Every structure is written in C-alpha cells, then in structure tokens.
Amino acid sequence: MKNKENVLSQHYEINGGDFSNAGNISTQIKETLKELGIRSSLIRRAAIAAYEAEMNVVMYAHQGQFQFSLTPSTIHFTVKDLGIGIEDIELAMQEGYSTATEELREMGFGAGMGLPNIKRNSDQFQISSTPGKGTFLDIFFYLNQREK
Amino acid sequence: MKLREIQKKLNLNVLTAQDHMETEVHSAYTSDLLSDVMAHAQGGTLWITLQTHQNVIAVAKLKELAGVILVNNREPEEETRNKAEEENVPLLTTSENAFHISGKLYRLLGIEK
Numbered sequence: 001m002k003n004k005e006n007v008l009s010q011h012y013e014i015n016g017g018d019f020s021n022a023g024n025i026s027t028q029i030k031e032t033l034k035e036l037g038i039r040s041s042l043i044r045r046a047a048i049a050a051y052e053a054e055m056n057v058v059m060y061a062h063q064g065q066f067q068f069s070l071t072p073s074t075i076h077f078t079v080k081d082l083g084i085g086i087e088d089i090e091l092a093m094q095e096g097y098s099t100a101t102e103e104l105r106e107m108g109f110g111a112g113m114g115l116p117n118i119k120r121n122s123d124q125f126q127i128s129s130t131p132g133k134g135t136f137l138d139i140f141f142y143l144n145q146r147e148k
Numbered sequence: 149m150k151l152r153e154i155q156k157k158l159n160l161n162v163l164t165a166q167d168h169m170e171t172e173v174h175s176a177y178t179s180d181l182l183s184d185v186m187a188h189a190q191g192g193t194l195w196i197t198l199q200t201h202q203n204v205i206a207v208a209k210l211k212e213l214a215g216v217i218l219v220n221n222r223e224p225e226e227e228t229r230n231k232a233e234e235e236n237v238p239l240l241t242t243s244e245n246a247f248h249i250s251g252k253l254y255r256l257l258g259i260e261k
Contacts, residue, residue, distance in 0.1 A: 020227065023206025030210060047210055048186050055182075108199045113183035120187075 008032075009069040014054060016062040016083060026050035029068050033075070038143065045121040046075050046141050052114040053079045053137055059104060060084055061134065075141040086129040093119065093127075149173055149257060151214050151238060154194070158252055160217060160240040163224065164232040171214040171238075175257065178250045182207050189213060194253065196246055200224045205231040205239075215239065219246045 010032070012025045030047040038046075050068075057064035061083025069076045086092045092099075093115050100110025119125045124140040152169040155162055162169065177189040178196040182203060185195060191212040197204065200222050208216050215238035218224060224232070224239055232239040242249050 019201070019203060022203055023210055027206070027210050051186055051207075051210055052183065107201055107203070108180045108182045108197075109203075111181040111183045113181070113187060117183060117187050 012066040014057040014064040022058045048121045049118045077139040079137040082134045085131040163239045165238040173214045202227040209235045
C-alpha cells in the first residue's frame with residue numbers, strides 16, 4: 001500500500017475463473033475503509049460495487065486489474081479487464097439482462113444485477129468496452145456528499 | 149434473538165463457526181441469487197438459501213451476515229465448509245425447504261407488519 005500526498009492506493013490482479021478467491025478484493029477494501037473510519041453507509045455502497053465489479057472479471061474475463069484509491073474527497077475504483085467485452089452496453093445496463101452461462105446461473109450468478117448494482121450504488125460511473133478485447137469501469141464515491 | 153437460540157428452537161445443524169453463535173439476529177433474507185443478497189440483505193441477517201458453493205461465504209462475509217442456513221438437507225461443498233470456518237461464518241443446515249424455514253423464522257423473530 002502506498003501513501004503519497006494523502007492518497008492511498010492499492011492495486012489488485014484478478015484471474016478470470018478464479019472463484020476460490022472471488023470476493024477477497026472487495027473484502028479487503030471494505031476492511032481498509034472501515035479502519036479509516038469512512039462512514040458505514042458509504043462503505044456498504046462501495047463494497048457492493050467492488051464485489052460486482054470483481055465478480056464480473058472472474059466470470060467473464062481472462063484477467064483483470066482492480067485499482068483502488070482513496071483521496072480526502074473520493075473513493076475511486078478502476079477495473080480493467082482482458083476478456084470478451086460487452087457488445088451492447090445499454091442492454092447490459094438493464095436489470096435482468098445477463099449473458100451468464102447456465103452453469104453460472106445455477107450457482108446464483110447471472111441475475112442481471114451486476115452493472116445496475118454498481119451504477120445504483122456509486123456516485124459516478126462510466127463504462128466502456130471493446131467486444132473481444134475487454135471492459136473498463138470507472139467508479140467514484142464522494143466522501144463529502146449527502147447520501148443519495 | 150441470538151443465533152444460538154434460533155438454532156436450538158428450529159433444530160438446525162451447525163457445521164461451522166460454533167463459537168460465533170452469539171450474534172444477535174434481527175431478520176432473515178431468503179434468496180438464491182448472490183447479487184440480490186449483495187444488494188438487499190442487511191448486516192446481522194440470516195441468509196436462507198440452497199446454494200452450497202464457496203462464493204456464498206464471500207457474500208456472507210462481505211455483508212456481515214449472522215450466518216447461512218442451507219435448506220432441503222443440502223450439504224456444503226468442502227471448500228465452502230473450509231472457507232466458512234476460516235471466515236467465522238456460521239453455516240447451518242435444515243431438512244426443511246426454504247418456505248417452511250423462512251416461515252418459522254418469521255414467526256420466531258416476531259416480524260409482523
């Protein structure tokens with residue numbers, strides 16, 4: 001963990017298909033935010049978004065990078081993966097739409113809630129994707145803002 | 149009501165985290181979709197599900213749930229049991245289905261609107 005000019009930043013690697021470690025990054029981020037005394041309602045939202053972003057890489061990509069940084073005013077996640085990407089982002093943002101396999105659905109994934117959960121719980125969210133290449137998520141939470 | 153008391157009254161089998169049964173349980177959430185639980189379950193809740201794989205424990209840990217009840221006599225996978233023990237998440241089982249155990253818990257916790 002690096003501390004530079006009041007900025008805390010942490011980099012994580014995610015391997016696609018690694019279900020045994022899935023959720024670890026979100027849990028670590030949550031622990032860090034707790035230790036730093038960030039208010040619990042914000043931690044709850046950030047943890048949901050982190051989990052969904054992490055799971056998307058595990059389920060749909062070969063490999064991914066999760067960057068977490070904290071400044072005095074924001075919590076910022078960027079998640080970049082190498083994977084199948086998303087053909088139609090507008091469709092993928094619709095609750096209930098999912099391209100998960102039958103096997104994943106039987107495990108209780110693929111509810112079509114991942115991206116909508118990230119959007120709903122974050123203060124700012126951007127997504128871009130190149131089909132066949134990968135997906136990039138940019139997620140922000142503002143520390144000094146009234147609860148949405 | 150404490151998890152230990154619920155476990156005794158509903159005759160649940162405790163598989164893991166025997167020393168984490170004193171948590172106060174306020175409510176329960178019944179769902180087999182992980183994202184749904186992520187989005188809607190609150191801390192201190194008991195999660196009723198038929199999912200037996202290890203990602204259940206990741207969600208329970210992240211949401212700080214009181215424990216997980218596996219229904220219909222379902223046995224957790226070995227990794228699930230190990231992870232639950234490691235993360236101190238009580239994993240309980242029942243022979244009842246989700247509807248019946250949810251109903252009993254609803255009555256036991258005195259949740260009436």
